[in-house]
Amino acid sequence: MSATILLQPDTAGIASAADLLRRGKLVAFPTETVYGLGADAMQDRAVAAIYAAKNRPPSNPLILHVGSRQAAEALAVFSPEAVMLAEAFWPGPLTLVLPLRPTAGVSKLAVPSGRLVALRVPDQPVAAALITAAGRPLAAPSANPSGRVSPTAAAHVLSGLGGRIDAIVDGGPCAIGLESTIVEPGDPPRLLRPGGLPAREIEPLLGRPLAGPEDRGAPVAPGQLASHYAPSVDLRLDAGAPRAGESYLGFGPGAATLNLSEGGDIREAAQNLFGHLHALDAMGRPIAVAPIPDTGFGRAINDRLRRAAAPRG
Numbered sequence: 001m002s003a004t005i006l007l008q009p010d011t012a013g014i015a016s017a018a019d020l021l022r023r024g025k026l027v028a029f030p031t032e033t034v035y036g037l038g039a040d041a042m043q044d045r046a047v048a049a050i051y052a053a054k055n056r057p058p059s060n061p062l063i064l065h066v067g068s069r070q071a072a073e074a075l076a077v078f079s080p081e082a083v084m085l086a087e088a089f090w091p092g093p094l095t096l097v098l099p100l101r102p103t104a105g106v107s108k109l110a111v112p113s114g115r116l117v118a119l120r121v122p123d124q125p126v127a128a129a130l131i132t133a134a135g136r137p138l139a140a141p142s143a144n145p146s147g148r149v150s151p152t153a154a155a156h157v158l159s160g161l162g163g164r165i166d167a168i169v170d171g172g173p174c175a176i177g178l179e180s181t182i183v184e185p186g187d188p189p190r191l192l193r194p195g196g197l198p199a200r201e202i203e204p205l206l207g208r209p210l211a212g213p214e215d216r217g218a219p220v221a222p223g224q225l226a227s228h229y230a231p232s233v234d235l236r237l238d239a240g241a242p243r244a245g246e247s248y249l250g251f252g253p254g255a256a257t258l259n260l261s262e263g264g265d266i267r268e269a270a271q272n273l274f275g276h277l278h279a280l281d282a283m284g285r286p287i288a289v290a291p292i293p294d295t296g297f298g299r300a301i302n303d304r305l306r307r308a309a310a311p312r313g
């Protein structure tokens with residue numbers, strides 16, 4: 001593959017990106033959560049290229065990105081509960097796992113089970129314009145090598161996948177900075193991955209708590225395997241202070257190499273998490289991380305930190 005092209009998020013850049021996607025190429029694009037590595041979900045060759053570029057296990061299914069609930073309904077069967085969640089939170093950082101329609105026409109490679117498909121409608125103008133211009137669902141995992149920290153800026157994508165993908169649309173930093181929350185509606189509804197939409201915002205609508213994925217045995221979202229989102233250096237969590245030789249990722253007032261939020265704002269911390277991990281990783285020293293409260297966005301932050309600190313498989 002030749003060099004990765006950088007595209008501007010304007011009309012011309014989006015038209016070029018859409019043209020590449022229709023020709024089966026790989027284009028990274030911004031969403032409100034993290035940058036996605038997009039491909040035409042209908043073309044086997046394009047979807048296969050995603051797995052190759054990321055070095056992603058072929059059994060790990062992809063999220064399909066569409067422009068509206070109507071477009072999603074052409075791909076999956078919506079229960080009344082799924083309709084309610086989509087109405088409440090789309091566009092936005094919620095992925096729904098729903099029964100795939102046999103008529104959907106999406107590549108089997110994107111949905112290895114052939115049974116359940118993950119769908120979301122991103123809330124980001126560049127992503128929305130690109131989906132419209134491409135005129136088809138876009139399969140898009142986070143635009144990082146498999147197992148590494150997700151990208152929240154075009155520069156992160158370039159450093160992880162430069163030379164392995166065709167283009168990147170640079171839409172600036174991601175507003176939320178954590179991947180979408182993944183929910184499988186049903187009895188009980190399940191939280192498959194905590195993310196950019198806190199569970200406590202979803203549960204009042206459902207009128208019951210979200211069950212965890214664990215009660216089912218095998219992990220259903222392979223992103224939930226222990227070691228994931230990992231920088232190349234070691235991570236030590238719940239550290240009150242750094243030890244000699246460590247970088248310190250702080251939260252709240254006090255000295256730190258980098259601070260997730262000096263004011264202790266958990267939403268700002270989510271926005272900064274992956275960018276700070278990329279930056280500290282580049283410094284090459286082990287990272288000690290301050291304690292982060294485990295509520296709201298904190299739940300997803302701690303989930304990612306635990307996986308980043310887990311022993312490498």
Ligand code: TXA
Pocket residue numbers: 031033034035036037060061062063095097116117118120140141142143178179180181182192220221222223224
């Ligand atoms: O915010 C996001 O969700 C970003 C942006 C680009 O949209 N995408 C993202 O994709 O995080 P990825 O592939 O890095 O993580 C998607 C997770 C994986 O853990 C995958 O196993 C799970 O979703 N997943 C996808 N399809 C699934 C399905 N049918 N059933 C269960 N889990 C699924």
Ligand code: MG
Pocket residue numbers: 141142150223
């Ligand atoms: Mg990912």
